[in-house]
Amino acid sequence: MFTALAGIMVVGTAVAAFSAETVSGRPEAARTLMSRVSIPRAARGEFLASISVHMATWMLAGLFMGLVPTIVRDLLGLHSGLLNGATAFIEPAAAAVAGLFLGRLTTRRTVFVGGAGVLLGTAVIEAGVATGMLSLLWVGGIIGGVGFGASFSGAIRTIAPLVQPHQRAGLFASIYLVAYLSFGVPAIIAGLLIAPVGLQGTVLGYGVAVLVAATVGLVAQYRVNARN
Numbered sequence: 199m200f201t202a203l204a205g206i207m208v209v210g211t212a213v214a215a216f217s218a219e220t221v222s223g224r225p226e227a228a229r230t231l232m233s234r235v236s237i238p239r240a241a242r243g244e245f246l247a248s249i250s251v252h253m254a255t256w257m258l259a260g261l262f263m264g265l266v267p268t269i270v271r272d273l274l275g276l277h278s279g280l281l282n283g284a285t286a287f288i289e290p291a292a293a294a295v296a297g298l299f300l301g302r303l304t305t306r307r308t309v310f311v312g313g314a315g316v317l318l319g320t321a322v323i324e325a326g327v328a329t330g331m332l333s334l335l336w337v338g339g340i341i342g343g344v345g346f347g348a349s350f351s352g353a354i355r356t357i358a359p360l361v362q363p364h365q366r367a368g369l370f371a372s373i374y375l376v377a378y379l380s381f382g383v384p385a386i387i388a389g390l391l392i393a394p395v396g397l398q399g400t401v402l403g404y405g406v407a408v409l410v411a412a413t414v415g416l417v418a419q420y421r422v423n424a425r426n
Contacts, residue, residue, distance in 0.1 A: 235375060236368030241360040245372065247422040248353040250415035251309060252373065253380040254316050255346045257408045260385035261323070262289040262339055265401055272397055274332055288336055292343025297351040306423050308352030313416040315345020317409060324405040327398060349415075350377075 237245050267282040296315075300308050319342025326334030354373070361369055384404065391400045 234368045235371045236365070237372050238361045238365045238369060241357050241369055243422065244353075244357045244360060245369070247418040248309075248357065248373075248415070249376055250411050250418055251313060251349050251353050252376045252415075254408050254412035254415050255312070255349050256377045256380035257384050257404075257411060258316055258320055258342050259289065259293075259346060260381045261320075261388075261401070261404055261408065262286065262342065264385040265388060265397075265404070266335065266339075268392075268397060269327060269335070269401060270332065273327065274330055276332065285332070285335060285339070288339035289343040289346065292340045293347035293350075296344040296347030298347075300348045300351070301355075303348075303352075305352050305356040306419065308348050309356065309419050310416065312345045312347070312349025312352055313412050313419065315341050315348060316412045317345070317416075319343070319345050320405050320408045320412070324402060327401050327405070 263286050266286050270276050270278075270282050270285055296312075300311065303311065319338045319340070322334055322338030322341060324338075326332070326338055357369065357373070358366060384407065388400050388404050391403075395403070
């Protein structure tokens, strides 16, 4: 696994090194390497409206990639590393494909489609956990992955044009701060709750939290769209 990741990083580094720069250079280049989180005024409304969307999508990713191998092993009684890896692969793979093929939709519609996908996918995953059916986990992972790719890419496409090129680094840092906190913190909490609550109860409760966040995100997007 780590060999494959290292190979992918080498390829990605080479692609980045030989890609054309998209913005003009600025003096004091070393200073620009300092990390900075910022939300320019022009993007604050859209950023606030997208917080719950990012929370839902990345919480779902944390559920699928963090807990699904344990679900497959302990709840479904299937002891196969290959099966675990394939199951965990489904959701991010669907997200990557969705991000590529839904680019023709308007940004807001992409977010709406993504939010609906996260809602439906999470519900199907919950049903798979409750009934012990691996097929439902796979279907839910595909639907939720499409929702992840659509909603996250749509939210990025919505907010990026609102700021100047030199402001995007700080804005994207803010977006990924929300994203990675949503990805990591709930999964850690869920891991701590497995012992006292049980795996199935923890996963079902986690799914409810994702459903709530996705619903709040869709409502926020609807309100912003109505104002515009």
